[in-house]
Amino acid sequence: MKLWIRDRGLLLVNAALFLISFVGMVISGVLNYNEEQRAHGEPGVTLLGFFGTGDFLEATFENWESEFLQMGMYVVLTAYLFQRGSSESKLPDKHEPQDDDPRTAATERDTPWPVRHGGLLLRLYEHSLSIMFFVLFAASFLLHAVGGSEAYNEEQASHGAPGVTVFGYMATSRFWFESFQNWQSEFMVIAVMIGASVYLRERGSVESKPIAMAHRDTDT
Template sequence: MKHSFLYKNGLSIFFLGLFLLSLFAQALTGWKTYNQELIEEHQQMINFLSYLQSGHFISATFENFESEFLQMVLYVVLTVGLRQKGSAESKSLDEKEEVDRDPVPHKNAPWPVKKGGWWLKLYSNSLSITFGLLFLISWALHLYGSKKDYNTEQLLNHQPTQDLFSFLSNPRFWFETFQNWQSEFLSVFAIVFLTIYLRQKGSPESKPVDAPHSETGK
């Protein structure tokens, strides 16, 4: 059966669209908020493109990216070995699953599987590696943006600035960091725990509606 491009990619297109709209809305409202703060400090307003390069925007954007990618890398890695009885998000407590089997080269297999060796080893862990790298990049950009924003505020108040390494010990940066991390950890706990007892018919993230609470996995 043939399906349209939109039907085959609807989930990713929908969420990519929401992401872009939300990012634009964040940038626009952040720009207006920042300019309002500048007016209150009797400073000159900046244009939209300048705002996109400001620490205010960079920090706010990447501190959120950072927590999301941290959530995903931990989730991908920890669900390999950890279990939760009754959760739709957990592998079986006793039985081996399809994702545990050794890869076998075949006609339609991805090329690293056919290549074998280090390519196969790398590809076998490519999801966690990619999420890990995205987390580190986002964390570094959050640090850079937060430091830049902090120093801008310090200059406006005629206070001393900090270099990047000094700013690492600044509680402001870690407050921004942990307020995002804790929300991601809570959301993961919620999906793991609530899928034990609650259902959503038709969703691959839920067990079948008539499945017993004690059944682990989908």
Template sequence: MRVLRDNGLTIVLLLLFAGSIAGQWLAGWHVAAEDAQRHHQLAMSLSAYTSSPEFLSSVFENWESEFLQMSAYVVLTAFLIQRGSAESNDPDAQPRDKDLDKQALKPGVPTVLRWGAMWRALYARSLGLALFALFLISFVIHWTQSAQVAAQNAIEHGEVPLSRLAYLGDPQLWFESFQNWQSEFLSTAVLVVLSIFLRQRESPESKAVAAPHSETGS
């Protein structure tokens, strides 16, 4: 089917996402049930676990790091170069997106480019802005849900829980964030460097198999 051929990458990635988050959901519920049993507490139902701070915090903790990595990557690759990498612009090539006011007159361009200079400037940065907005939303949900988990743990141990605002300065929140951020930035740097010397046939994330190592861009 043409729909599957034209959208296969998105469909497969979303199916992999659905399977992965379902696995996290079920495995996390079992872990929470085992923890409740060890503390002689009543275990949550699966539906209750779905909206629990424990589950939501773990989900958005990961989403936060992914959207941060993608937004940083999209923006940094716009003006930083790694010669020889498939993930970099060619420093010797002409800028692709200059003279947008003239390019806006070409047939088939996005209509927003014809709305004026302000809209062109905004649209020209819309991908990075959207990804950064998704990072901020994910971070806020991770922060507030993690604060709830910490407050529950504090109450169980007879301690005074921190407010959500105070929890923003708690090492636990930043430990959860930085442990994911560092892996995202490392994996991106590894991809940038490996794509100089290694190839994946027919992938747009790779240079052509026969391309010289010094060739930059895919």
């Protein structure tokens, strides 16, 4: 059991941090939502009822969409672009194992089955990581619009103004402000990580080059 946990520690700890943060978001979110409802003379909701509100959907998925977009773009861009000296980049003048054509690889029993099968399955599998992120981004983007439109229509109704459809909400400046304010922060962090890893180090981390390695060199 200890060996199993050790081999999956990075995933398990990050999953636990996500769950803790998610629970914290939900609890604080329902308290904030009910405070706003009372301030407008409207009834509050239970903890479970909060999951069906536009506020919950909007707050959750406008953040998730930016994370999935960030990672999907990062996966694709690192396949084609370079930053010499960064631990986040391949070397521009060296063939990397990630560029090998799997069709010429010797297959074994534990080789991923799409590689052994070939054809269209292999074609999709070659890009399955970015496909997953972009599918999750598209789903989160749509759910952000659904939740945002519900929250927007509640506000409109409280002011006696007409509501909008989901697609109508996607045409508002509010929807795009919510999206871009998250997207810009995600790409900023990635740019900082790429540039900082050229000159700064973290001993023991796979995200860092060896401490004594020259800034221009890249360990891949």
